[in-house]
Amino acid sequence: xxNNDHKAYWKTNLKYLAILLSIxxxxxxxxxxxxxxxxxxxxxxxxxxxxxxxxxxxxxxxVILIYIYIRLxxxxxxxxxxxx
Amino acid sequence: xxLQTWTWILVGITFTLYIGIAIxxxxxxxxxxxxxxxxxxxxANGLATAADWMSAASFIxxxxxxxxxxxxxxxxxxxxxxxxxLLALLLAPYxxxxxxxxxxxxxxxxxxxxxxxxxxxxxxxxxxxxxxxGQMRGVGLVxxxxxxxxxxxxxxxxxxxxxxxxxxxxxxxxxxxxVAQYCVLIFAFMVPAIFISIQxxxxxxxxxxxxGVDEQGVYxxxxxxxxxxxxxxxxxxxxxxxxxxxFFITAALMVGTAGLPHVIVRFFxxxxxxDARKSAGWxxxxxAILYTTAPAIAVFARTNMIETVNNKEYAKMPExxxxxxxxxxxxxxxxxxxxxxxxxxxxVKNELTIDKDIMVLANPEIAGLPNWVIALVAAGGLAAAxxxxxxxxxxxxxxxxxxxxxxxxKPDISDKGELIAARLSAVVGVCIAxxxxxxxxxxxxxxxxxxxxxxxxxxxxxxxMGIFSKKMNKQGAIAGMSVGMLLMLFYMVKxxxxxxxxxxxxxxxxxxxxxxxxxxxxIANFVISIAVSKFTPNPPQEIVEIVENIRIPSGVGxxxxx
Numbered sequence: 001x002x003n004n005d006h007k008a009y010w011k012t013n014l015k016y017l018a019i020l021l022s023i024x025x026x027x028x029x030x031x032x033x034x035x036x037x038x039x040x041x042x043x044x045x046x047x048x049x050x051x052x053x054x055x056x057x058x059x060x061x062x063v064i065l066i067y068i069y070i071r072l073x074x075x076x077x078x079x080x081x082x083x084x
Numbered sequence: 085x086x087l088q089t090w091t092w093i094l095v096g097i098t099f100t101l102y103i104g105i106a107i108x109x110x111x112x113x114x115x116x117x118x119x120x121x122x123x124x125x126x127x128a129n130g131l132a133t134a135a136d137w138m139s140a141a142s143f144i145x146x147x148x149x150x151x152x153x154x155x156x157x158x159x160x161x162x163x164x165x166x167x168x169x170l171l172a173l174l175l176a177p178y179x180x181x182x183x184x185x186x187x188x189x190x191x192x193x194x195x196x197x198x199x200x201x202x203x204x205x206x207x208x209x210x211x212x213x214x215x216x217x218g219q220m221r222g223v224g225l226v227x228x229x230x231x232x233x234x235x236x237x238x239x240x241x242x243x244x245x246x247x248x249x250x251x252x253x254x255x256x257x258x259x260x261x262x263v264a265q266y267c268v269l270i271f272a273f274m275v276p277a278i279f280i281s282i283q284x285x286x287x288x289x290x291x292x293x294x295x296g297v298d299e300q301g302v303y304x305x306x307x308x309x310x311x312x313x314x315x316x317x318x319x320x321x322x323x324x325x326x327x328x329x330x331f332f333i334t335a336a337l338m339v340g341t342a343g344l345p346h347v348i349v350r351f352f353x354x355x356x357x358x359d360a361r362k363s364a365g366w367x368x369x370x371x372a373i374l375y376t377t378a379p380a381i382a383v384f385a386r387t388n389m390i391e392t393v394n395n396k397e398y399a400k401m402p403e404x405x406x407x408x409x410x411x412x413x414x415x416x417x418x419x420x421x422x423x424x425x426x427x428x429x430x431x432v433k434n435e436l437t438i439d440k441d442i443m444v445l446a447n448p449e450i451a452g453l454p455n456w457v458i459a460l461v462a463a464g465g466l467a468a469a470x471x472x473x474x475x476x477x478x479x480x481x482x483x484x485x486x487x488x489x490x491x492x493x494k495p496d497i498s499d500k501g502e503l504i505a506a507r508l509s510a511v512v513g514v515c516i517a518x519x520x521x522x523x524x525x526x527x528x529x530x531x532x533x534x535x536x537x538x539x540x541x542x543x544x545x546x547x548x549m550g551i552f553s554k555k556m557n558k559q560g561a562i563a564g565m566s567v568g569m570l571l572m573l574f575y576m577v578k579x580x581x582x583x584x585x586x587x588x589x590x591x592x593x594x595x596x597x598x599x600x601x602x603x604x605x606x607i608a609n610f611v612i613s614i615a616v617s618k619f620t621p622n623p624p625q626e627i628v629e630i631v632e633n634i635r636i637p638s639g640v641g642x643x644x645x646x
Contacts, residue, residue: 010635017173024169028162028338033331036155040321046295046303051321054158055150055379056291059165059372066172066365073177073361073637082638083358 009080016072020065028058090459091230098268098463099245102470105264106249106257114502117254118185118482124259124353130366132262133350135269135467136475137164137341137367138374139215140222143269143468148443150382151389154312155323157382159330163337165368165375170342172364176351178551180360181634185352186479187345187543188487191565194550195558196627198492203565205487207542208345211535212476212483213516215346219473220521223466229411229445230462239521242470247514250474250481251507255353258474265467270373272464276448276457277377280384283451290380308387315394316429320386332600340536340602343544346475349482357637385447392450393436394427401425404449413439477513484509534576537602541568545609551635554628556613559620564613572605 031039032054039050047056077083111117124132142164150157182190188208192201220239227238249257274290281293285304297303308320318324325333341347350367351360393401398416408414415437416425428434445465448458485506490497497505542565549556549564578584579591579598589597596604 006632006636013635020173021169024166028166028334029331032158032162033327033334036327044295046297046305048305048321051155051158051305052295054155055161056376058162059376062165062169063365063368063372065169066361066368069173070358070361070365074358077358077637082636 005080009076009082012076013073016069016076020069023061024065027053027061032058085455087230087455087458088232090455091462094456094459094463095231095466098264098467101264102245102249102261105260106253109253109256109260111252111254111256111503114486114499114506115185116256117503117506118478118486119349119352120254120256120259122183122353123355126354126359126362127366128259128263129350129354129359129363130370131266132259132353133347133363133367134370135262135266135471136258136350137347137371137472138266138269138468139472140219140225140465140469142374142378143273144222144225144444144465145441146444147378147381147385147447148440150379151386151443152440153323154318154320156325156330157379158323159333159337161375161379163334164341165371166334167338167341168364168368168371170338171347171351172361172368174551175342175348175547176360176364177357177637178634179348179547180351180354181357181637182630183352185349185486186482187348187547188483189491190550191543191546191561192487192491194627194630195546195556195561196624197558197562200546200558200562200565201487201491203562203569204543204546205483207538207565207569208479208483208487211344211538212346212479213520214535216473216476216480216513216517217520217524219469219476220517221524222469223473224521225441226445226462226465226469229407230459236522239518242466242473242521243514243518246470246473246477247511250477250514251510254506254510255349255478258471258478259353261474262471265471266370268467269464269471270370272460272467273374273377273444275460276451276453277381277384279453279457280388280447280451281380284384284387290384291376294380294383304383304387308383311387311390312429315390315427318429320383326595328595329597329600332596332603336540336600336602336606337536339540339544339606341539343539343542343547344535345483345539345543346472346479348543348547349479350475381444381447385443385450388447388450389438389443390427393425395424397424399423402449402452404446408442408446413442473517477510477517480513481506481510534572534580534598537572537576537598537605538569540602541572541605541609545606545613549610549613551631554631555617555622557617557620557623560613560615560617563616564609567612568605568609571608572602575601575605 036050036054040048042049044052115121146160179190184190188201188204191204192198220242223242224235224238227233228235249261277290278288281287281290284298285293285296287293287296294304298307305321312320354360354363417435419435425436427436445461448461485502489505490502546561546565576598579587
């Protein structure tokens with residue numbers, strides 16, 4: 001029984017990781033690097049959008065991602081009664 | 085009050101504070117020495133990690149680099165913050181659950197092999213020594229400019245301070261001094277940034293300010309782009325590196341960050357797995373404050389600098405200009421003999437050379453801020469350099485006393501004996517670091533990139549596969565780490581030091597610079613590890629159990645479930 005629980009816990013964890021890391025890749029490598037020229041045609045006040053993602057936006061998203069992860073995992077730990 | 089007086093006062097106060105904390109938090113056991121007894125709160129650990137991570141390079145050099153490279157400087161911003169997402173999601177919680185003292189501990193135990201452990205120790209020492217030499221140099225630079233002592237005296241003063249609290253307090257002393265150092269360095273970084281932001285754009289928050297408008301109502305970034313075009317530099321917001329190279333450098337820095345032993349080891353110091361996650365969040369938040377401000381400072385400093393010097397008479401330069409000229413970090417060569425400074429993108433006509441490293445230190449002076457703010461920047465630079473140096477020294481000392489002596493040479497050593505060994509290796513480490521600080525080898529700048537490349541190419545894949553694959557065995561891990569490390573060393577030595585036939589930019593493999601090659605070496609590590617592990621026996625059952633165990637945060641909760 002308990003082994004199945006651990007498997008389910010790990011599987012959910014991997015799913016969270018896949019989603020969060022896709023966003024991580026999107027805001028930095030895609031928005032900040034690969035599509036930077038396209039996004040630079042859009043302006044946000046004084047910033048070109050691609051430049052803003054590379055030097056500001058991606059970092060804000062990184063911080064948010066970690067906090068989402070902390071919340072998700074704390075909930076998951078509770079669900080499977082695995083809080084340490 | 086004089087700038088010099090202010091600087092002595094502020095540096096004096098902060099140093100006294102660090103020493104006071106060190107005496108208060110002496111380490112009594114190896115557990116306290118290596119991981120601060122494992123009882124640090126997530127908030128304190130987050131602060132300490134931020135200070136540990138943000139080195140003289142982040143504080144002094146980074147904004148300057150961005151200032152000169154514009155968009156290309158983004159590699160440092162994304163690379164050195166994005167790595168924390170990897171750390172928080174892929175490494176920190178599991179390594180905390182594993183619960184030993186060092187990174188080679190994990191590699192050695194997970195891959196049930198002292199060969200793997202030795203490879204890891206070698207990488208840890210190589211990475212940490214190259215890194216720490218740069219820190220001592222940073223200390224020397226600040227001392228020589230602001231306190232006008234000899235650069236070598238500066239290095240020695242820095243050595244004595246670090247020696248004192250690292251040797252006495254170990255991780256415990258380092259942790260709490262780093263908390264104080266974070267406060268000093270972030271205050272020192274933010275105050276001038278806020279002042280200058282108000283001065284130039286009327287916005288209190290620098291992060292918004294550099295997207296704002298100047299007095300004439302022109303967007304600051306547009307103004308800078310125009311200045312760049314006029315003077316023949318490549319456009320500030322576009323940069324000049326190839327997209328592929330930017331991609332690979334960013335990836336190498338991110339993965340390298342997540343693989344640096346002095347950062348990873350900080351997550352061993354908290355009480356439980358959920359605290360490890362939490363402290364990674366705190367750490368990135370505290371780091372992000374500086375990292376989102378740096379590009380703003382870069383823009384302010386660049387605009388201010390160009391407007392202050394370009395086409396102005398040399399004789400009428402402000403006081404700071406001549407002070408920096410004395411240090412040799414600004415040079416002016418009046419090529420057309422008109423007595424004016426021409427600062428141009430065209431190397432043939434350009435008359436002014438400015439060292440990138442002085443931008444942050446000179447910025448408050450260029451903007452004409454009061455002396456106490458300038459002195460504060462000096463104290464902040466020292467805090468950044470000292471905190472990182474201390475963290476690295478701990479990795480060096482624990483690699484020697486714990487991984488080499490306790491785990492391999494003399495397993496029956498007593499706790500007391502190991503503690504003495506740890507302190508002695510810290511002393512030796514400081515002396516070697518100081519030597520390199522005083523006699524910096526030419527390769528220091530190049531080797532910082534190497535440190536990241538090595539961490540990316542060796543540790544990161546081995547740790548990731550150690551957690552996420554139950555099939556990865558010792559043959560695979562050792563082969564992968566060795567090939568990754570050697571490949572990285574080879575590429576670096578070939579293109580940075582001209583051995584093995586050397587080569588220029590045109591000869592780079594796939595157009596990837598040595599700075600970005602860590603990504604390639606990391607991929608090679610993954611591929612080889614997986615290939616070798618397919619043809620060699622699976623790891624023994626007890627190792628599979630270790631892996632299963634580190635994947636769940638609780639060991640005690642097991643039986644209560646059903």
